[in-house]
Amino acid sequence: MSRTRTALLAAMALVAGATGTAYAAVPDGVGAAAVPCTVDYQVQNQWSTGFTAAVTVTNLGAAKSSWALKWSYAGNQQVTSGWNAKVTQSGSNVTVANESYNGTLATGGSASFGFQGSYSGSNAIPATFTLDGVTCNVDDGGPTDPTDPTDPTDPGDRVDNPYSGAKVYVNPEWSENAAAEPGGDRIADQPTGVWLDRTAAINGVNGGMGLRDHLDEALAQKGSDELVIQLVIYNLPGRDCSALASNGELGPTEIDRYKTEYIDPIAEILGDEKYAPLRIVTTVEIDSLPNLVTNTGGRATATPECDVMKANGNYVKGVGYALNKLGDVGNVYNYVDAGHHGWIGWDDNFGPSAEVFHEAATAEGATPSDVHGFITNTANYSALKEENFTIDDTVAGKSVRESEWVDWNRYVDELGFAQAFRNELVSTGFDTNIGMLIDTSRNGWGGSDRPTGPGATTNVDTYIEGGRYDRRIHIGNWCNQSGAGLGERPQAAPESGIDAYVWMKPPGESDGASEEIPNDEGKGFDRMCDPTYTGTPRNGHNLTGALPDAPVSGHWFSAQFQELMRNAYPPLP
DSSP states (O other): OOSSOOOOOOOOOOOOSTTSOOOOOOOTTOOSOOOOEEEEEEEEEEOSSEEEEEEEEEEOSSOBSSOEEEEEOSSOOEEEEEESSEEEEETTEEEEEOOTTSOOBOTTOEEEEEEEEEOSSOOOOOSEEEETTEEEEEOOOOTTOOOOTTOTTSOOOOOSOTTTTEEEOOOHHHHHHHHTSTTGGGTTTSOOOEEEOSGGGGTOSTTOOOHHHHHHHHHHHHTTSEEEEEEEEOOOTTOOTTOSTTOOSSOTTOHHHIIIIIIHHHHHHHTOGGGTTSEEEEEEOTTSTTHHHHSOTTOTTOOHHHHHHHHHOHHHHHHHHHHHHHHTSTTEEEEEEOOOHHHHOSHHHHHHHHHHHHHHTTSTTOOGGGOOEEEESTTOOOOSOOOSOOTTOEETTEEGGGSTTTTTOSOSSHHHHHHHHHHHHHHTTOOTTOEEEEEOTTOOOOSTTSOSSOOOTTSHHHHHHHHOSOOOSSTTOOSSBTTOOOOSOOEEEEETTEEEEEOOSOTTBOSSOSSOOOOSSSOOOOGGGOTTOOOOGGGTTOOOOBOSSOOSTTSBOHHHHHHHHHTOSSOOO
16 A cells, blocks of 8 residues: 555566676576566655655575665656665666665565655656666556556555545444433544454444444445545454453464454455445554564563464564555555554664564565554553653753653653654655554543643652643553543644544443453453552553443443543533
8 A cells, every 4th residue: 555656566577688688597497587686666655746665676596695776767856865775876877775784685585675756747667677787677567557446456546644634434333322421412423433353343243333334334424525434453363462351352373264254354345346435544453563562572561472472473464464455455544553652652662663563564465555654542541742741851850751650751642652653663664654643532631630730840750740631540551541531532634744633442432341241252351450450560560540340341331431521631512
């Protein structure tokens, strides 16, 4: 998937005669010339004066310890910056040399890099590429290739921000629950995510709406306008290895069932030509990839279940497969879950998480161009913007980072984290125009407990405790949090780099049961949903701050819904 038109080169070898063009090497016993190398050159995004491109070169000859790829532009394209390789240009000739960390190219090995460039007029794909002087392949198309408007699997032209100029789908099932609550009619028309949290949800559970039902309703709501429908793809094998409340139906090794029984049917439905007029936003597998960084490998927060998922690779494979299959549908916009600042905002987690996301985006046939963006704070409570202090403040000679609440994190709120993490993701090879979503469904923290200014400057802890909007006992608390409120209402393009504020988690749907409740949904009892539990290393062995009398995750929780409305910020009318 690309943010505009993706242009692919065919992997074709040039076999020249007496023209001086190099022939491919011919292995012993092979009568025809072998392809010495292939190049995949993708225009990921293009605007009136510039473009970004991603290039993958695959070496099919002898192993190399260093390499240089060259091409020439027919037009006036000029490379302005590059990443994951040394990109230089002289006139129309471009030379790309490896970095120290990606110089080794085994036989069959690949290296990927990206760059941004400027142009005017046309932006034709280069006709010839050479790897260390040997011709690789030629252009099979370009960014101006026509698309087939009757083929919903043709990537075509995706808009840069699917939320801009579009309505967003209101789930009638959630809306009915909200409207039935006293005062709930004030927000019952807000758009929320549709959670496909088990295979049965595709066709509907207990007589409820299935995926096609929601898509048909979305077409009805669309009318003559543009409309976004938001789907949560959430059924990985060994799902949520660090929490029991959101465990799923598939065991750690059931990756084939995930592919054939879950992702493939969803992709088939979304690819139906009938739904091509919709902008389909998918939030891909929350609570998965960051666990491979933070909760494995002997850390105090590690769990045996997360170690298993890291070892078998099924989180990476599953996300890659989903991105690949869903990204083949031309009107699908994949946004990958990126945790939240209170999970991966620390130095040890920030860069490694971006690297794991890139690994998943290149697994199982996926490419970074299958990722339209990322979403943070899904189903979480981190404040959007802490206005009474910044990460650069000092009190009594100590940095805010030294406070017990911040605990050496680099970020104090979701907006700052999302914007910074976007830059980190681009540096790993994602498109420079990826957008971020922030789930603001439960991070308002209004009501009488909302501070009106900074805390006392007695010390750094009194300063933070008196001024922070986020009133959780500990930033690691995540289940049905007491005192939480509705946050910013869904809106498009609210800040630089942010595609939208969304309510991906439907307010009023429980995070997990506060006591053990037998169920047929694969969801266990997690003590982090028990208000009497004193916690784990992930929340500093504090009380959980969870509300009592909560139902199984995903079920309606009236008391929580009422509290969210009562503490909403901005306040409800």
